[in-house]
Amino acid sequence: MAQLSDSIEQFIKELMEEDAQIELKRNELAQHFGCAPSQINYVLATRFSVDHGYIIESRRGGGGYVRIVRMTHPSGSSLLETLLNRVGNSIDEESANAIAAFLYERKLVTKNEALLIKAAVSRNALQLPVSAKDVLRAAVLRNMLTQVFRNLEEG
């Protein structure tokens, strides 16, 4: 009991009570718990995997971070609804890409399909003033998500 991993999991989940998405420094967190940094990876891999409904994004180097995004959906609402909700009326490219990656990891789409989704919502594709891009990206992504799930039902 009170395994280190459990404590770290608990700690992260408390941080996420407020927001469905947090960013942290792997090394800082490790130091906080007085453990090896790789311990953090272990916790993320075993308790915050896609199967558990989370998406992990990270960046190395100066200013690096680990971002944890909660993707679980309340029972009663479908995954599609959760995703549509997350997309909302406006979404930036990075988050849209994370959703495409999520779909791929969950095997809801193939790799090529994920790439197509990314292409459709990339900043290249949406040639509009930046402020409007996020809004349009959301609309395109919502439509594609709906299509993805329609395919699944039929298949």
Next chain:
Amino acid sequence: MAQLSDSIEQFIKELMEEDAQIELKRNELAQHFGCAPSQINYVLATRFSVDHGYIIESRRGGGGYVRIVRMTHPSGSSLLETLLNRVGNSIDEESANAIAAFLYERKLVTKNEALLIKAAVSRNALQLPVSAKDVLRAAVLRNMLTQVFRNLEEG
């Protein structure tokens, strides 16, 4: 920790919101951010590369400058070029669907992928005044076509 590189990227992108092309002085920008001039090159190389849809031109010596141009589309193979050409700057939904169907017939994309393309360029997805829809649809479709052919090259 908004990294220096991120700040500079942001700064440049704000400058480019208005125009698809800007000119700046490398040294001035470096001074503005209190960093080494070569830092500017780093940001340009990592965030404004051709892959990111930008072209960099520059000139040294007195009155030198760095010009950043936002590309409208990358180049590709010849069928790709033909298709891109057919798409042009503006395309209606029916024609876009025809191209998706063509890709499927040619086995360049799977059925699901074709459906995804149709979803991305559908009237529903592109929530804009009718006049602008065709233009935007063309941009999205061009980007997706480019992605399709990129997949083919790698596969």
Next chain:
DNA sequence: ATAATTTGACTATCTCTGACTATTATATCC
């Protein structure tokens, strides 16, 4: 015993700088 956890050594990636190089414009000399 078996499975889960924890660590540490090694690797990969990203950022930033500084020394050195290349190019262009302008001033100066004849």
Next chain:
DNA sequence: GGATATAATAGTCAGAGATAGTCAAATTAT
């Protein structure tokens, strides 16, 4: 007016520093 020197830019590259990732061995829990 042309050649040459000087100043004003920008480019390149290797290395240091700052993070995060991986994986297998050691440890601990069940």
